[in-house]
Amino acid sequence: MATKKFMFVNRKAPYGTIYAWEALEVVLIAAAFEQDVSLAFLDDGVFQLKKGHNTKGIELKAFEKTWGALEDYDVTKLYVASESLAERGLTADDLAIPVEVLSRADIGKLMEEQDVLLSF
Amino acid sequence: MKFSILVSEGPYTHQSSDTAYQFAKAVLSKGHEIFRIFFYHDGVNNATRLTTPPQDDRNIVNRWSKLAAENNLDLVVCVAAAQRRGIVDEGEMKRNGKDATNLAPGFRISGLGQLIEAGIQSDRLVVFGD
Amino acid sequence: MLHIINKSPYDRPALDSALATGEGSILFIEDGVYAAVKGGAEESKVKGAQGKFKFYALNVDLDARGIADRVMDGITVVDYAGFVDLVAQNKTCQSWL
Numbered sequence: 001m002a003t004k005k006f007m008f009v010n011r012k013a014p015y016g017t018i019y020a021w022e023a024l025e026v027v028l029i030a031a032a033f034e035q036d037v038s039l040a041f042l043d044d045g046v047f048q049l050k051k052g053h054n055t056k057g058i059e060l061k062a063f064e065k066t067w068g069a070l071e072d073y074d075v076t077k078l079y080v081a082s083e084s085l086a087e088r089g090l091t092a093d094d095l096a097i098p099v100e101v102l103s104r105a106d107i108g109k110l111m112e113e114q115d116v117l118l119s120f
Numbered sequence: 121m122k123f124s125i126l127v128s129e130g131p132y133t134h135q136s137s138d139t140a141y142q143f144a145k146a147v148l149s150k151g152h153e154i155f156r157i158f159f160y161h162d163g164v165n166n167a168t169r170l171t172t173p174p175q176d177d178r179n180i181v182n183r184w185s186k187l188a189a190e191n192n193l194d195l196v197v198c199v200a201a202a203q204r205r206g207i208v209d210e211g212e213m214k215r216n217g218k219d220a221t222n223l224a225p226g227f228r229i230s231g232l233g234q235l236i237e238a239g240i241q242s243d244r245l246v247v248f249g250d
Numbered sequence: 251m252l253h254i255i256n257k258s259p260y261d262r263p264a265l266d267s268a269l270a271t272g273e274g275s276i277l278f279i280e281d282g283v284y285a286a287v288k289g290g291a292e293e294s295k296v297k298g299a300q301g302k303f304k305f306y307a308l309n310v311d312l313d314a315r316g317i318a319d320r321v322m323d324g325i326t327v328v329d330y331a332g333f334v335d336l337v338a339q340n341k342t343c344q345s346w347l
Contacts, residue, residue, distance in 0.1 A: 002240050009344060011267070019128075019347075022161055025200060029232040035240070043267055083270065108271025112251050116239040117344045119247050120128065120161070121338055128347070135280045139256070142310075146330035152338070244337050246254070247345040 004115035005036045010045035012120065015060050020048045023120035024066050031073035038077035038114075039070075040107050041099070046084045049095040067097045079107050123147045124238035125157045128249030130165030131180035132173070137166050140248035141183055148191055156194045156238040157184075159227075161249070164202045167195070169224035181224050188226030195227045196234045251275075252340035253303075255282035256347070259292045264346035269295070271344075273302040277328070277336055283311045288322045300324045308333060 008027050014020045030037045041049060048063055055062040070076070078099040085091060085101065092101050102110075111117060125144060129136040140157070147154055159166055171181050188195050197207055203216065209223040223229065239245050251274040258281040259265045265285050268276055276299075278286050285292045286307040296305060305325040312318040312327065321327060328336065337343055 004240050006236070006239060011347070019161060022201065026160075026232050026235060030236050030239075033233060033236045033240075035236065043263070104267070104270040105272055108251075108273075111271060111342070111344060112274075114342055116245050117247075117251075117342050118126070118239070118245075119249070119345045119347050123337070135256075139280060142330050143333060146334045150331060150334050152334070244343070246337055246343055247347070248256075249345065249347045 001033065003034065003036055005038070005113065006030050006116045006118065007111060007114040008037070008039045009111070009117060009119045010039060010041045010048060011043040013044040013047045014053070014063055015055065015058060019120040020045070020063070021061070023118075024063070026118065026120075027075060028069065028073055031070075031075045037075050038079065038110070039075070040079045040081070040110070042081040042084050042104065042107065044088075046080055046088060046090060049080065049097065049099065050090065051094060051096045064096050070097070079110060081107055121152045121244060122155045122242045123152055124155045124242040124245045126235065126245065126247045126249070127157065127159045127163040127166060128161045128247065130162040131171065133162075134250050136248040136250060137163070137180055138178075141180070141187065143246065143248070144187060144193075154191070154193055155242045156196055156234065158235045158238055159195070159197045160201050160235065162205065163249070164197045164205050164207045167197045167202070167207050167224050167227040168222045170222050185224050185226040193226070197223070197227050197229045198235070199229050199231055202229050252277060252336050252343040254279060254343055254345045255285065256280035256345070257282055258284040260284065265292065265295070268344070268346050269299050269303070275304045275306065275336060275340060277333065278305070278307040279311055279333070283307050283315060283317065286312070286321050286325045287317050288320045293322055296322065297324065306332070306336060
């Protein structure tokens with residue numbers, strides 16, 4: 001099967017809508033299909049990566065465990081927009097997993113190199 | 121050129137399904153091929169045959185079924201998203217102990233791998249959503 | 251890259267996000283066409299970006315919203331066939347949902 005560069009563009013906060021969660025399910029399938037997968041987190045998408053989600057009270061599944069699964073699937077290219085972090089009072093230290101922090105312009109350059117861009 | 125389309129919202133609440141449909145028709149009119157149209161998130165709700173929109177309004181579900189039949193299109197509904205939202209075919213009914221099916225003609229329920237395959241096999245994949 | 255924007259700029263910052271990522275073509279569809287209006291708060295932002303981006307707006311969405319007569323200069327109005335051509339001409343497209 002051909003290998004294409006798939007980038008998943010995550011711009012929505014977790015839990016308020018299902019998009020972030022269901023997007024992750026696609027990421028894992030793309031990785032299982034051995035595609036060249038990267039994830040970009042911009043705008044409210046950066047909130048998905050924040051450490052310390054405690055979702056017991058809202059009875060939704062928390063994201064943090066799934067980030068661990070990404071590494072098992074060899075999905076290691078995670079890019080976070082620096083402006084989006086700063087606007088939201090976050091730094092890379094607030095995030096649950098190691099990521100590469102890039103400017104939106106640099107993420108844009110990466111987007112240009114992709115074969116498939118999936119937004120949720 | 122081969123196009124695939126991802127529809128991420130259900131009928132009526134968002135314009136996405138309408139736009140995706142008009143886009144699909146234009147793709148075909150220009151002589152391109154549609155490899156697959158994949159329905160995810162609330163987009164799976166485009167596949168229930170139980171809608172009764174007002175008589176003077178467009179019938180979004182039937183429109184998709186008709187476009188698929190006339191152009192031999194592959195309309196795929198994500199199984200996980202369908203299970204969450206109650207879009208059921210014979211197989212899902214038996215597997216999950218439901219007492220009814222509601223899948224509209226022209227649609228089939230399958231896995232997310234079909235979306236990834238669409239990305240791999242197509243020259244262009246366009247996302248319509250909210 | 252083709253950037254597709256379907257949300258009003260007064261509702262969501264999708265246009266700002268698209269403009270921040272570089273260059274290419276921006277197509278306004280659905281509620282996104284409100285960014286194409288003359289005299290609105292977004293006009294200077296769009297005009298300022300016309301060096302880096304080519305702007306397009308979908309005709310039927312402008313008509314539906316009664317704003318086809320007030321599209322700012324520098325925005326090309328296209329139909330669905332033009333939309334298909336834009337997708338075909340660009341290697342990838344990003345839908346700023």
